[in-house]
Amino acid sequence: MPEGDTVYRHAAQLREALAGRVLESTDFRVPRYATVDLSGHTVDEVISRGKHLIIRVGDTTIQSHLKMEGLWHTYTSTGQQAPRWRRPAHTARCVLTTAETQAVGFSLGELRVLTREQEDDLLSGLGPDLLGPDWNHDEARRRMLEEPQRSIGVALLDQRNLAGVGNVFRSEICFLARLSPLTPVAEVPDLDRIIELSHRLLTVNKLRPRRATTGDAVSSINYWVYGRAKKTCLRCGTRIQRSELGEEELRERAIEDRSIYVCSHCQPAWIPA
Ligand SMILES: [Zn+2]
Incomplete structure (x- = not known):
């Protein structure tokens, strides 16, 4: 079951795949964010805070929570051919594609697109992060x-x-x-x-x-x-x-x-x- 350690690992993997890269396309497969399009923007950073996974893209934050079943996979993009996912497509909730990589969040327990201010509000409710640089x-x-x-x-x-x-x-x-x-x-x-x-x-x-x-x-x-x-x-x-x-x-x-x-x-x- 995903806990702080799992989310930390996912963040490290997503950072490797996405940080500093320009998003060629984004696909949010939840009704509320279906029209959000972050293509053309650069992923600034990926961090974990407790059990939240935070992907920062300019003024926007993609926040996800794995809950019981969620996970993120990263794939290498190979030219024109879309990578073959290791999970059923109908469980995909978020697809972030760059020229070289693709990150897909499957069965996410929570997925939100927030402003940086909303992100601050969300994270300010958390106690010290056991795996954070500011653990206290x-x-x-x-x-x-x-x-x-x-x-x-x-x-x-x-x-x-x-x-x-x-x-x-x-x-x-x-x-x-x-x-x-x-x-x-x-x-x-x-x-x-x-x-x-x-x-x-x-x-x-x-x-x-x-x-x-x-x-x-x-x-x-x-x-x-x-x-x-x-x-x-x-x-x-x-x-x-x-x-x-x-x-x-x-x-x-x-x-x-x-x-x-x-x-x-x-x-x-x-x-x-
Ligand atoms: Zn015993």
Whole structure:
């Protein structure tokens, strides 16, 4: 599932394909932007901010969010012949073509064409970006503690606290910290460690083609608990449990899947004092 690391990788790939190049044609396959035409304009830069992918073209920003299924592919243009896509054409939402390359966004969860001002408004709602050049641990901590009674499993997903963690990483972070995701933020014994873990896990995975949190410890299995319901905990042998944890309205509404995976032995239930 796409999280901050996936979006970072997509941005790097799109930057390579598009930055500094003139768009020969653009095709937005969503009704609202069907008439937008950015051909003749140069792509200035491509960046990721949390789980948002931002393509800046002059005064315009193409913003996309991968949500559950989205992805971008880049192709080399070969003369007159259109490149053969590796995904069905009917799932394409945005096609950006230069003389040398073509970038296609498939099954994007969100696609918007914004002014730079609208982009600023959108991004100003995000907390510190775990993979951004301006990552700020203390600010993330301060934001998390603004709602001290919220469970850590929910606080980690709220992109206003820190941007980039999704459903996979929150389960893995809580497991590695041996913490029940239901623990209120204020009761987390070492919140700094949780934030450091988040930063480290996303950083080590940002350029890996296949995400893994288990590292060399268990190289054939990518995750300690995520997606492993009813399988045994790699550490203690207890069966992993799947449940749901989320809030109806996290501001960004980026949580379609609220599954959370826990080892009840390694992560003892939080009991109010
Ligand atoms: Zn365990």
